[in-house]
């Protein structure tokens with residue numbers, strides 16, 4: 001066992017509104033976890049806790065075996081947020097510049113990258129298949145291409161864990177297929193551990209190695225084959241009245 005993420009008995013509430021209850025959740029090295037749950041079930045909140053952006057009122061979180069309060073090596077973790085691909089077409093940065101921001105954060109647009117940095121950026125852009133668009137303005141790319149640029153930004157510093165919050169929202173079907181192929185390649189070739197929130201249960205369960213189902217509590221965490229066998233019961237329990245919101249894309 002080599003846990004990359006470990007949540008132990010985590011509770012979280014916004015004021016009086018309890019959003020997460022007694023979450024114990026482990027992501028092992030090499031796992032590719034799809035996290036599903038209805039709207040408002042606490043998925044983004046759980047990711048924010050794992051990313052150290054908010055602190056749970058109860059329970060403990062460990063990253064790479066260290067208590068999160070001691071964890072300093074945030075470059076080990078790449079993150080692609082829900083809103084990543086909503087750039088307006090006038091945003092004044094090229095794909096190269098956006099991806100270099102993954103090396104320097106906000107300084108990316110102002111600092112001159114070293115030769116080694118440039119090579120890492122070029123490699124990340126190549127990995128996501130955007131080499132031909134390196135100098136193109138990010139706002140002038142399609143939704144699917146922008147999303148791949150954000151993946152490149154998240155992986156440029158060679159993290160060991162990649163966290164994605166609903167990365168396929170607003171992206172056309174063909175790009176979604178390409179996107180899953182890209183994640184599969186990163187998972188296999190670079191032994192990247194992945195944690196991805198998705199609403200598309202059908203598509204997601206075909207690609208991941210683990211499914212976790214959340215609605216304030218964890219209702220299931222196991223292999224996709226077991227999830228599919230018990231899917232009706234799990235979803236009825238976890239989604240309840242939200243069942244009609246589940247999309248089926250087969």
Ligand SMILES: Nc1ncnc2c1ncn2[C@@H]1O[C@H](COP(=O)(O)OP(=O)(O)OP(=O)(O)O)[C@@H](O)[C@H]1O
Pocket residue numbers: 014017019037038039040041042043044045046
């Ligand atoms: N900053 C906040 N302050 C107060 N309540 C919040 C805040 N952020 C989220 N919430 C509430 O917490 C609950 C969980 O929200 P969260 O965004 O974690 O759910 P989610 O599963 O990611 O939802 P979705 O699938 O719609 O993105 C919701 O009821 C939401 O309204």
